[in-house]
Amino acid sequence: MEYITILIQAVIQGLTEFLPVSSSGHLSVIQHFMDISAADEGLFTMIVLHVGTLLAVFIAFRQTILGMIREFFLTFADIFTGKFSWSGMNDDRRMMFMVVIATLMLIPASLFSGFFSAPTADGDIIFEGVAFMFTAMLLFFADSCVKGVKTGGDMTLKDTLTVGFFQIVALFPGVSRSGATISAGLFRGLSRKTAVTFSFMLSIPAVIGATVFETRDFLKEDVAFDINWLALGIGLVVSMLVGLLAIRLVKLLIKKEKFKIFAIYVLTLGILCVTWGVFENITGITFRI
16 A cells, blocks of 8 residues: 555656646545655655656756856856846846746745645645646636747746746645746746746756755654654655656647646646535545555
């Protein structure tokens, strides 16, 4: 049963971390019906699955990441030699700065992490359902907006602040981080390719941050001898491979302007979650797998 549980979570994490459908919302719903909690499954499981999805991003966007790393060091060289120019930055350098700025916006929000997680601590799935429907609304609007043409080198501070704000909103379980940030980029006139790339670049520090916090919490728990390393190893590989497939799917569907597929899915899921949550509250009947 432990292998099955980890495999289910690995597939869900790999798919929903990158598909605009909310990984936190799906995991919350799955945990609701499987009657499990983060403590029951072990925080280390989520750490490993996050590492798997992080590897997927590094593999899929290795050229962009390497370009940003190169520009990071070249920026210091230009500053010391007086050649640095904010307006003359290339795509990789400007993307690097914008990722840093949008990520810094998460720091004050992280101080209020309890505020974002509190709505889902009541044991039902109504809030997740409402958040899913909010995500659907964003995706519908994003898919209908006028095509943008801005590349990474054209991004402005206002573009970044807008995407950063939506990334903060996505801290609520059920609001898709990738869906919110891609939508915000499209609202600001970014090209579809640039909006997707920027969203996934933002996922790197976001996932690393989540992993650091989970590791901190895990080190407080005395569960080291209960770890099933084989199961977790399988989970890591599965989350990485599924993550790579999910990234390819997002790139394909947004290029073909088929984002509404995700919107219809999360809207349907949201309605079902709200309906079932209300049913559970009225009747007192709960269903568990």
